[in-house]
Amino acid sequence: xxxxxxxxxxxxxxxxxxxxxxxxxxxxxxxxxxxxxxxxxxxxxxxxxxxxxxxxxxxxxxxxxxxxxxxxxxxxxxxxxxxxxxxxxxxxxxxxxxxxxxxxxxxxxxxxxxxxxxxxxxxxxxxxxxxxxxxxxxxxxxxxxxxxxxxxxxxxxxxxxxxxxxxxxxxxxxxxxxxxxxxxxxxxxxxxxxxxxxxxxxxxxxxxxxxxxxxxxxxxxxxxxxxxxxxxxxxxxxxxxxxxxxxxxxxxxxxxxxxxxxxxxxxxxxxxxxxxxxxxxxxxxxxxxxxxxxxx
Amino acid sequence: xxxxxxxxxxxxxxxxxxxxxxxxxxxxxxxxxxxxxxxxxxxxxxxxxxxxxxxxxxxxxxxxxxxxxxxxxxxxxxxxxxxxxxxxxxxxxxxxxxxxxxxxxxxxxxxxxxxxxxxxxxxxxxxxxxxxxxxxxxxxxxxxxxxxxxxxxxxxxxxxxxxxxxxxxxxxxxxxxxxxxxxxxxxxxxxxxxxxxxxxxxxxxxxxxxxxxxxxxxxxxxxxxxxxxxxxxxxxxxxxxxxxxxxxxxxxxxxxxxxxxxxxxxxxxxxxxxxxxxxxxxxxxxxxxxxxxxxxxxxxxxxxxxxxxxxxxxxxxxxxxxxxxxxxxxxxxxxxxxxxxxxxxxxxxxxxxxxxxxxxxxxxxxxxxxxxxxxxxxxxxxxxxxxxxxxxxx
Numbered sequence: 001x002x003x004x005x006x007x008x009x010x011x012x013x014x015x016x017x018x019x020x021x022x023x024x025x026x027x028x029x030x031x032x033x034x035x036x037x038x039x040x041x042x043x044x045x046x047x048x049x050x051x052x053x054x055x056x057x058x059x060x061x062x063x064x065x066x067x068x069x070x071x072x073x074x075x076x077x078x079x080x081x082x083x084x085x086x087x088x089x090x091x092x093x094x095x096x097x098x099x100x101x102x103x104x105x106x107x108x109x110x111x112x113x114x115x116x117x118x119x120x121x122x123x124x125x126x127x128x129x130x131x132x133x134x135x136x137x138x139x140x141x142x143x144x145x146x147x148x149x150x151x152x153x154x155x156x157x158x159x160x161x162x163x164x165x166x167x168x169x170x171x172x173x174x175x176x177x178x179x180x181x182x183x184x185x186x187x188x189x190x191x192x193x194x195x196x197x198x199x200x201x202x203x204x205x206x207x208x209x210x211x212x213x214x215x216x217x218x219x220x221x222x223x224x225x226x227x228x229x230x231x232x233x234x235x236x237x238x239x240x241x242x243x244x245x246x247x248x249x250x251x252x253x254x255x256x257x258x259x260x261x262x263x264x265x266x267x268x269x270x271x272x273x274x275x276x277x278x279x280x281x282x283x284x285x286x287x288x289x290x291x292x293x294x295x296x
Numbered sequence: 297x298x299x300x301x302x303x304x305x306x307x308x309x310x311x312x313x314x315x316x317x318x319x320x321x322x323x324x325x326x327x328x329x330x331x332x333x334x335x336x337x338x339x340x341x342x343x344x345x346x347x348x349x350x351x352x353x354x355x356x357x358x359x360x361x362x363x364x365x366x367x368x369x370x371x372x373x374x375x376x377x378x379x380x381x382x383x384x385x386x387x388x389x390x391x392x393x394x395x396x397x398x399x400x401x402x403x404x405x406x407x408x409x410x411x412x413x414x415x416x417x418x419x420x421x422x423x424x425x426x427x428x429x430x431x432x433x434x435x436x437x438x439x440x441x442x443x444x445x446x447x448x449x450x451x452x453x454x455x456x457x458x459x460x461x462x463x464x465x466x467x468x469x470x471x472x473x474x475x476x477x478x479x480x481x482x483x484x485x486x487x488x489x490x491x492x493x494x495x496x497x498x499x500x501x502x503x504x505x506x507x508x509x510x511x512x513x514x515x516x517x518x519x520x521x522x523x524x525x526x527x528x529x530x531x532x533x534x535x536x537x538x539x540x541x542x543x544x545x546x547x548x549x550x551x552x553x554x555x556x557x558x559x560x561x562x563x564x565x566x567x568x569x570x571x572x573x574x575x576x577x578x579x580x581x582x583x584x585x586x587x588x589x590x591x592x593x594x595x596x597x598x599x600x601x602x603x604x605x606x607x608x609x610x611x612x613x614x615x616x617x618x619x620x621x622x623x624x625x626x627x628x629x630x631x632x633x634x635x636x637x638x639x640x641x642x643x644x645x646x647x648x649x650x651x652x653x654x655x656x657x658x659x660x661x662x663x664x665x666x667x668x669x670x671x672x673x674x675x676x677x678x679x680x681x682x683x684x685x686x687x688x689x690x
Contacts, residue, residue: 012384014369015377033409040406044397115392116410117369117384290372293365294309 020282026119037126056134078249087239088206094135096197101127102176103183103190114293124176157242164238171274177281181288209254234266299493300344305376307337336362340519347491351504351511353532359517364497382461390451396440407454429453462493501529530669556660558583571667574679581629582646590622596647636679638670
């Protein structure tokens with residue numbers, strides 16, 4: 001420890017309101033904490049389990065088996081149907097894990113929030129971070145499966161994947177901030193979310209194809225892009241188009257017969273939405289943050 | 297250079313009249329909110345110079361913890377801004393943020409990260425932390441196996457070893473054993489010598505006198521004093537008394553053949569202040585009524601401190617002090633030429649007895665008080681005068 005204190009210590013300002021930039025700067029200053037919390041969450045979750053990370057594979061694999069079985073019995077599937085499902089499932093697992101854990105990020109850490117000062121936004125963001133770690137591990141496992149079964153991906157679309165993940169991450173970050181804040185004021189949020197997630201799963205073209213939904217909407221007088229109003233759909237169809245590798249199976253159309261730029265355009269729209277949501281999320285979080293310690 | 301500048305900060309809590317945490321209730325009420333605003337902290341300005349030690353005094357609910365939480369950033373003020381220069385560590389809750397499943401080592405890293413410290417720096421001070429906490433052989437054990445003492449030690453070690461420029465100390469010194477408290481105080485003094493800024497929140501007036509060079513007093517969220525510790529402690533005491541419930545049940549009227557019907561504690565500066573300073577004179581009077589002749593009266597005067605300790609007691613044989621036998625009514629005044637007491641509020645009890653007939657006795661207890669306020673920085677219970685110092689070299 002140094003014997004004297006310098007006069008050049010950094011200046012910190014605590015006020016009722018801060019700009020988004022100030023918030024981001026503060027979160028950046030606490031990036032070590034963010035990483036530490038992610039590490040902690042992973043470590044604690046697998047502390048006493050022998051199989052460790054393999055458990056994070058178990059759930060999607062299990063779902064995959066059930067859906068493949070059910071749809072093959074119903075005769076609704078098509079060639080390489082498990083791979084189609086997996087494309088949507090890895091994305092959906094990221095979405096549902098993030099949302100269901102982040103909604104409780106503040107409320108389950110009452111003891112910290114009321115005793116220690118740090119940018120609270122780090123906590124919902126850490127839940128997103130640990131969900132992302134699982135997502136990466138699942139993606140690696142998925143990639144191994146693809147290599148083993150010698151599935152042909154469409155390399156022309158593969159470059160869209162990192163962009164899709166980045167945009168999705170930003171969007172999920174804003175939702176994590178919003179949900180964790182709202183849940184402090186109304187604990188019903190976490191229960192409503194559970195229901196919403198079930199509905200959302202079926203609202204996304206995971207176990208069926210995008211084109212099916214699109215055609216249904218057209219038949220009922222809606223525009224063909226109506227399914228894209230679901231923000232997660234833009235991301236899921238990118239995964240399907242790139243990894244499943246084709247918009248068609250035989251003469252059955254699964255996805256819009258468009259080039260990579262159409263898919264990129266959808267991601268662009270989602271990006272704009274995500275940026276707006278993130279700004280709103282930060283602002284709302286900032287407004288509420290100062291009172292968390294007292295409300296909890 | 298100022299370490300902390302708080303400009304017009306206030307804190308208003310919104311209390312829910314009908315605390316229901318459900319959306320259903322909200323929808324039913326259609327947004328008609330039933331809220332009541334509670335002002336925990338009225339607007340105040342506060343500047344704390346770098347290197348100084350500042351005490352925040354206040355009784356429970358005075359807003360002192362709210363202020364401390366605002367300063368540390370746990371709560372954000374409703375209005376105003378706080379500028380902090382340098383790194384701040386708080387001893388609000390030692391070991392908050394420890395996760396029981398993780399080892400001491402892992403928790404040190406996370407705990408330090410909560411203070412905004414980078415991994416590389418933690419690597420550098422890690423050994424100091426472990427040595428200070430004296431936990432070298434347990435550092436790779438999960439902290440759930442730690443005793444509560446080890447837990448607090450590790451938390452304290454992190455807080456004081458992260459090189460804070462500003463240290464916020466809550467009632468934390470009240471916990472832990474004596475050895476630990478002494479170490480905390482040692483550390484605080486060490487920090488003072490190094491020119492760090494310290495803010496101590498407490499209702500232990502002695503601690504403020506012991507370590508602070510300035511103190512503020514909060515009362516119902518209002519800043520009522522900002523002064524040297526001695527004066528601040530006095531204001532604190534006055535407000536504390538103001539909030540206490542008066543009296544309780546009224547004492548029964550005096551009965552018996554010999555009665556004390558009144559008493560008075562007076563001093564020379566009564567007109568200007570309520571208290572005496574250490575070493576000043578005090579005059580204690582007692583009024584009596586008697587139906588009998590009391591030939592050899594004795595007057596007992598016992599002075600208690602607030603915690604019930606007898607500070608001094610005298611048994612005066614009034615005859616030997618030149619007081620004639622008591623009449624039907626009268627007043628006996630006892631001057632104490634010097635009261636060498638330091639701070640506190642003291643209670644005076646009286647006992648008037650006929651030594652010949654001890655069944656004739658009258659008491660008056662717990663009804664008369666006086667205050668001593670120590671403007672200096674000596675500590676303890678007795679005011680001792682220091683004479684001229686001598687120094688002989690060699």
